[in-house]
Amino acid sequence: MHRTKVRVAVDALDANETIARANRDDFDRAGVAVVNMMSAPGAGKTTLLERAIQGAQRLRIGVLEGDVQGSLDADRIAHLHVPVTQLNTDPGFGGECHLDANMVRSALPEVPLSDIDLLVIENVGNLVCPAEFRVGEDARIMVASVAEGDDKPLKYPLMFRACELIIVNKVDLLPHLDVDLDRLVANVEAVNPTARILPCSAKTGEGVDAWREWLARLPERAAAPA
Amino acid sequence: MHRTKVRVAVDALDANETIARANRDDFDRAGVAVVNMMSAPGAGKTTLLERAIQGAQRLRIGVLEGDVQGSLDADRIAHLHVPVTQLNTDPGFGGECHLDANMVRSALPEVPLSDIDLLVIENVGNLVCPAEFRVGEDARIMVASVAEGDDKPLKYPLMFRACELIIVNKVDLLPHLDVDLDRLVANVEAVNPTARILPCSAKTGEGVDAWREWLARLPERAAAPA
Numbered sequence A, B: 001m002h003r004t005k006v007r008v009a010v011d012a013l014d015a016n017e018t019i020a021r022a023n024r025d026d027f028d029r030a031g032v033a034v035v036n037m038m039s040a041p042g043a044g045k046t047t048l049l050e051r052a053i054q055g056a057q058r059l060r061i062g063v064l065e066g067d068v069q070g071s072l073d074a075d076r077i078a079h080l081h082v083p084v085t086q087l088n089t090d091p092g093f094g095g096e097c098h099l100d101a102n103m104v105r106s107a108l109p110e111v112p113l114s115d116i117d118l119l120v121i122e123n124v125g126n127l128v129c130p131a132e133f134r135v136g137e138d139a140r141i142m143v144a145s146v147a148e149g150d151d152k153p154l155k156y157p158l159m160f161r162a163c164e165l166i167i168v169n170k171v172d173l174l175p176h177l178d179v180d181l182d183r184l185v186a187n188v189e190a191v192n193p194t195a196r197i198l199p200c201s202a203k204t205g206e207g208v209d210a211w212r213e214w215l216a217r218l219p220e221r222a223a224a225p226a
Helices: A015-030 A045-055 A072-078 A089-093 A101-110 A157-162 A171-176 A181-191 A208-223 B015-030 B045-055 B072-078 B089-093 B101-110 B157-162 B171-176 B181-191 B208-223
Strands: A033-039 A061-067 A084-088 A118-122 A139-145 A165-169 A196-199 B033-039 B061-067 B084-088 B118-122 B139-145 B165-169 B196-199
Touching (some): A015 A101, A033 A208, A045 A072, A084 A101, A171 B171, A196 A208, B033 B045, B045 B118, B045 B208, B061 B072, B072 B084, B181 B196
Parallel strands (some): A061 A084, A139 A165, B139 B165, B165 B196
């Protein structure tokens, strides 16, 4: 008796990875590069994003704001006249401490992909779980405030390991802190030897141009064959 | 035909609440008051705890250190010659971003309850999930660093609402920040009108005596009938 050969699906993905790939397909079709921006609460993600938007030349930036609740950061970004979409984890998702691919997917109908070159997804402020969920992004980056101390890479290594760019922010505060920038950099390198480390101060402007350039180059890098 | 009356269990608890009550019974039997100390990463929990231990008079303090991995904070506390137990969420618990009652219960055999009056549980640095899990404590408190900005109570209201004492730490940095202490206090009061708010600087010592006194009075408050 004839029978067809049973096809075996390989490389079975977990649900998050499956949805992240679907997001990625949508981003690729629209020609939009995507960055997943993470940090502890209050490290300065939104302010750095404001600086990047204010100095963007031809790059058309859109923002997806992840928060447990409220829209404080989205309201700030909206003042800069770029498309911004608020994604709250509280009402529909049980107050989750991170974004996952499915939450991002649920927001995509409200993101005008055809009008932007770069989508910045500002994750919920948290150094643990956001690093565990890909959302379909081209790059993962984080902001570490020097005010958090120089030991954080050793305490939250998964986050520091997951990111290709680590912005060490608020360096203007260093004279007032018992924090050793060299030790912080060494601790980052101990858990992630290949990350680019960018000292920055949204207040004084130190490092802000380099941050803008990194963002501006992402669409080209994302489009290049791996 | 005779049959016994079916007894209906009321007030069914979720598993975390059941285990938290079991922890609480153990703490009560040992006469130990317990505080669950929470914050974002790098807000200064461990340093404030060091200051409290250094100034403790007759109060015998023990510490349970919650971290995703590593024992940096426990090592610091151990230098002060108080009993300290490390609880890592990484190896056994999947890298969880918070402590729950079951994790605390798993650590209790290593906590010398009969030798202490007060157990301080230092939670994982995170402003979201730790607030969702009671662990059998008498009091929940948090440390908010002014360097995190004055908007955090509005973005993470559950955490600020869950705590009866909110230490506003690193106030020595205020002259160097675009942060309004009055606005921060108003935002705390907006989400938690009954919390005690204690401005503090582990660096200059401001507020540290009041913090020690609050801790010293907890065992008596915990023993008093509700």
